[in-house]
Amino acid sequence: QRTRIDIVSIFPAFLDVLDLSLIGRAREDGLIDLRIHDLRDWAHDRHRTVDDTPLGGGAGMVMRPDVWGEALDAVLAGGPEAPGAGRAVLLIPTPAGEVFTQRTAEDLARADRLVVACGRYEGIDSRVPRHYAARGFEVRELSIGDYVLNGGEAAAIVMIEAIARLLPGVVGNPASVLEESHSAAGLLEHEALTRPVAWRGLDAPEVLLSGDHARIARARRDEALARTAARRPDMIRALDPATLDSQDRTT
Numbered sequence: 001q002r003t004r005i006d007i008v009s010i011f012p013a014f015l016d017v018l019d020l021s022l023i024g025r026a027r028e029d030g031l032i033d034l035r036i037h038d039l040r041d042w043a044h045d046r047h048r049t050v051d052d053t054p055l056g057g058g059a060g061m062v063m064r065p066d067v068w069g070e071a072l073d074a075v076l077a078g079g080p081e082a083p084g085a086g087r088a089v090l091l092i093p094t095p096a097g098e099v100f101t102q103r104t105a106e107d108l109a110r111a112d113r114l115v116v117a118c119g120r121y122e123g124i125d126s127r128v129p130r131h132y133a134a135r136g137f138e139v140r141e142l143s144i145g146d147y148v149l150n151g152g153e154a155a156a157i158v159m160i161e162a163i164a165r166l167l168p169g170v171v172g173n174p175a176s177v178l179e180e181s182h183s184a185a186g187l188l189e190h191e192a193l194t195r196p197v198a199w200r201g202l203d204a205p206e207v208l209l210s211g212d213h214a215r216i217a218r219a220r221r222d223e224a225l226a227r228t229a230a231r232r233p234d235m236i237r238a239l240d241p242a243t244l245d246s247q248d249r250t251t
């Protein structure tokens, strides 16, 4: 069962990057059914207008609900109302959303369908997510971080990459997806080194050359803990104390 991903944007070419590399190959291999749609196809006036001024005043423009409604009805056709449609998620990138994390990516990788609505300007009329939630769709307004972009497209690319690489067969070696930063252990990934062993006066830690896999695992866990404590004290505080105690340290 391959995942279908639809993306609606007024800049469909922005998403051409999804034709490249892993995602591109996954599409060729039929692992992902990715379709890009131009929102203006559902704007019927002469200028194909998709936005208007904010009700209540204020700066900028808001994207119209009627245009988005026609577009999403067309794209979502066969959504949860249709028998056997599976789990369909309407994903709306927005700086005002819940924070997108690896847990979110793991959850969304289990959806059958993702429809991504990329807003521009001041965003999409808030009645759009409300309407589709009321119709029984799972609606997720998600932010990739506490900063503002000019539109949802860049955030959509980030989230789709984080989700798609978790789908079976997309990443060559599934093991490489397991031991990563922000994995279930709640730590950042340990440092990585390769040959040459000696480089510009910096030698690789001897333990990595020891062949003692238990010692190597402990050294890596220690380094992951130290790195997490230094860079992400918030993650250390969030750690389950049992996780900390289970660190069989070398010292």
Ligand SMILES: NC(=O)c1ccno1
Pocket (backbone or CB within 6 Å): 093, 094, 095, 142, 143, 144, 145, 146, 147, 148, 149, 150, 151, 152, 155
């Ligand atoms: N932070 C975000 O995810 C975002 C989406 C659109 N603009 O910002």
